[in-house]
Amino acid sequence: MFIVLLGPPGVGKGTQAELLSQELGLPHVSSGELFREAIKAGTALGRKAQRYIDQGKLVPDKVTIAMVAERLNQPDCAGGAILDGFPRTIGQAKALDKVLAQRNASVDLVVYMNGSMEMLLQRLGGRWTCRNCQAVYHILHNPPREPGKCDLCGGELYQREDDTAETQRKRIEVYLEQTAPLVEHYRQRGLLVEINGELDIPGVYAQLRAALDRIR
Ligand code: AP5
Numbered sequence: 001m002f003i004v005l006l007g008p009p010g011v012g013k014g015t016q017a018e019l020l021s022q023e024l025g026l027p028h029v030s031s032g033e034l035f036r037e038a039i040k041a042g043t044a045l046g047r048k049a050q051r052y053i054d055q056g057k058l059v060p061d062k063v064t065i066a067m068v069a070e071r072l073n074q075p076d077c078a079g080g081a082i083l084d085g086f087p088r089t090i091g092q093a094k095a096l097d098k099v100l101a102q103r104n105a106s107v108d109l110v111v112y113m114n115g116s117m118e119m120l121l122q123r124l125g126g127r128w129t130c131r132n133c134q135a136v137y138h139i140l141h142n143p144p145r146e147p148g149k150c151d152l153c154g155g156e157l158y159q160r161e162d163d164t165a166e167t168q169r170k171r172i173e174v175y176l177e178q179t180a181p182l183v184e185h186y187r188q189r190g191l192l193v194e195i196n197g198e199l200d201i202p203g204v205y206a207q208l209r210a211a212l213d214r215i216r
Helices: 013-024 032-042 044-054 061-072 091-100 117-125 165-179 179-188 201-215
Strands: 002-006 029-030 081-084 111-115 127-130 136-138 192-196
Touching: 002 179, 002 192, 013 029, 013 081, 013 111, 013 136, 029 032, 029 061, 029 136, 032 044, 032 061, 044 061, 061 091, 091 117, 091 179, 111 179, 111 201, 117 127, 117 165, 165 179, 179 192, 192 201
Parallel strands: 002 081, 002 111, 029 081, 111 192
Antiparallel strands: 127 136
């Protein structure tokens, strides 16, 4: 089963993808996370991606598609995956169809999570991430037990470099221009379910599970 989580920066895609991944036993494939790993490892891909990420722009399709296709071709994705942050352009959506068709698979469900601009900025501004295991916290809504320390592995929590006020706004602008058209693209194909991202984490997850139950 291949499930796509679509929505603006900060709406909670990563948080929900992680919960769903644990429950379904499917890998959580986050294009943003793959880029951050490449940046941390200092690879050529990471150096190229960083220029775009720092400015809040999308990394070019060619580079992104090759990276995600390689990840989806790994054995743990044989039975499906939860895709978070990919596809983000019509070109990426078409490429995903091709990659999946090569293995007689297709996108089963696209969950569109939405929320107000005020909520997105509030969530991005309060996000802290573990440097070690990438667990995500929020200073108000999902705080760690001990400030600055990950509950799961004890790792150091940090704020993402692309979560500065200026870059947050740019990312939302880029989302509206380049990614929002995917909502109509998938709606026309009958794959889209829209859920309210404004609820608390269990409330959003309940809607996600209900959408999944309907297609199963
Ligand atoms: P990426 O890492 O994908 O960032 P994003 O899409 O901007 O999404 P975020 O990770 O910021 O937010 P999220 O929706 O996952 O929210 P989260 O669960 O963390 O991409 C980063 C960059 O990489 C891009 O800008 C681009 O440059 C590049 N890139 C990535 N993919 C690309 C692609 N396909 N093509 C080209 N370039 C690409 O939650 C946010 C906060 O809210 C957290 O603190 C969380 O604890 C809290 N929270 C979550 N849910 C709730 C809730 N229901 N109630 C209260 N708080 C909540």
